Amino acid sequence: MLMFSSDSSDKEDELLLVIAIEEEQAAAARRSHQRGSMPGHAVIDRHHREGAARLYNDYFTDNPVYGDVLFRRRFRMTRRLFLRIAAAVEEHDTWFWQGRDATGKLGLSLLQKMTAVIWQLAYGVSSDAVDEYVRIGASTAMLALRKFVQAIVEVFGDEYLRAPNEADTARLLAEGERCGFPGMLGSIDFMHWVWKNCPKVWHGAYTGHTRKPSIVLEAVASYELWIWHAFFGMPVSLNDINVLHRSNLFTRLTDGTAPTVSYSINGNRYDMGYYLGDGIYPEWATIVKAIPAPRGNKSIHFSAMRASVRKDVERAFGVLQARFAIVRGPARVWDQSTLHNIMTACVIMHNMIIEDERGSASTVQVFDYMGEPSKVHRNADEGVLHYVEATQAIRIRAMHRQLRDDLS
Structure with a gap:
């Protein structure tokens, strides 16, 4: 604990020192939460693998939690058509492939990207509204939307x-x-x-x-x-x-x-x-x-x-x-x-x-x-x-x- 002397100049110096220490501590706390390449941008561990597993078990296994009727209601199409579109989009654009980042961590699956896009189209929600369930960031969801609609036009436009x-x-x-x-x-x-x-x-x-x-x-x-x-x-x-x-x-x-x-x-x-x-x-x-x-x-x-x-x-x-x-x-x-x-x-x-x-x-x-x-x-x-x-x-x-x- 700092002790102030009776001299006024010493008190001012000690006060400035305390303020400087507090500012440095606050800056250090901000840096510890940042961990990103952009100032003020916090990196969130969204647990992509857990989200992908939950999505797969809920809708895409042989015995899903939510059956065909609920799938049709929530995705606006049958599971058969959804998987057909997903396969065509994945073949057309390599961005939809599931890859790994620089640290070797597995990224978003095709089903996560597709689900984020379809729900944006079906419900008209903002790009970050699907983050809690699909585990996908707003910027990635918006990029997926842009690439998906372009792929649909290029792959299926001539036929449909x-x-x-x-x-x-x-x-x-x-x-x-x-x-x-x-x-x-x-x-x-x-x-x-x-x-x-x-x-x-x-x-x-x-x-x-x-x-x-x-x-x-x-x-x-x-x-x-x-x-x-x-x-x-x-x-x-x-x-x-x-x-x-x-x-x-x-x-x-x-x-x-x-x-x-x-x-x-x-x-x-x-x-x-x-x-x-x-x-x-x-x-x-x-x-x-x-x-x-x-x-x-x-x-x-x-x-x-x-x-x-x-x-x-x-x-x-x-x-x-x-x-x-x-x-x-x-x-x-x-x-x-x-x-x-x-x-x-x-x-x-x-x-x-x-x-x-x-x-x-x-x-x-x-x-x-x-x-x-x-x-x-x-x-x-x-x-x-x-x-x-x-x-x-x-x-x-x-x-x-x-x-x-x-x-x-």
């Missing part, structure tokens, strides 16, 4: 986010005719995804009537809620018409690679399929809108039937948001590329879940992937001429009205 081939088109046309709409290929609409962390410089472009920055997803869905077309990334300041002009929905029609469509209504022959859209869409030959202010039983019945069938795309949006809450709540990611991959990956997995579970419904058709359609080879002049003619044919207003009158 493809345009309809010949066989697909035939089935869609058959279903449309069964519903009373021969020539229908699906329903078209778009949804908003609020962008919470939109950079200030982009607020004006991404803000519309909702007064919040948002990004638009344009989609086409069929009766079984399969999403055949997804065009994502346009600012919400653009409406349905502007987004339609920028999307690639009718690209195959204009370049001549679309499957052949031929049907007859009331003696009139048509060679282009159509989509059911709401009132804001233009009067094109490939979009059937409602009759404004319908009069008479015939027009009223047609409007009611068209509205009931067009609900397919609305239902698809609802199921997509229910399965993956991350696209229902505000987006917290800063960059557009990651947002695009997240939305696209959710749409792809939505279609994969439909395919995986379609065996429980005998009425659902099977859509087989047969690769991309063959290209039509034309010289430059023929290609330009066909593009101009096809674009003009798509936008004939008289054909739109004739088609709507024949359907009604």
Whole structure:
């Protein structure tokens, strides 16, 4: 214990010495808890191996604690599909391999990384919300999310986010005719995804009537809620018409690679399929809108039937948001590329879940992937001429009205 002398200068020196000793002790205590390469960053021993063992015993053993029903509810997909995706992602990106650090300590397992990602997508939680159970840090969970959605798009995008081939088109046309709409290929609409962390410089472009920055997803869905077309990334300041002009929905029609469509209504022959859209869409030959202010039983019945069938795309949006809450709540990611991959990956997995579970419904058709359609080879002049003619044919207003009158 320090003793103070009666001299005031000595007291001041001793007081400064005590303060210096206390500050050094406090700094030493901080250093003892730091143990990291970054100042103020504490290294946490999360016991990865114990977390991996608990996760495996809870969900992935032959006799798990939580069975198939709870797995499907919590992971939004069956265990069979989860393991298929995990194997494909692990083969595509070596980051998902389980390795060892510089000290030889075993790192996170594939199942831990996958579970952290799926729960972020399914529940829309922050990246550190899964730490307590999965035993994965926030930065690692966010990195896993970015790498996972990119892998899903690259591995499964061509198969599960493809345009309809010949066989697909035939089935869609058959279903449309069964519903009373021969020539229908699906329903078209778009949804908003609020962008919470939109950079200030982009607020004006991404803000519309909702007064919040948002990004638009344009989609086409069929009766079984399969999403055949997804065009994502346009600012919400653009409406349905502007987004339609920028999307690639009718690209195959204009370049001549679309499957052949031929049907007859009331003696009139048509060679282009159509989509059911709401009132804001233009009067094109490939979009059937409602009759404004319908009069008479015939027009009223047609409007009611068209509205009931067009609900397919609305239902698809609802199921997509229910399965993956991350696209229902505000987006917290800063960059557009990651947002695009997240939305696209959710749409792809939505279609994969439909395919995986379609065996429980005998009425659902099977859509087989047969690769991309063959290209039509034309010289430059023929290609330009066909593009101009096809674009003009798509936008004939008289054909739109004739088609709507024949359907009604």
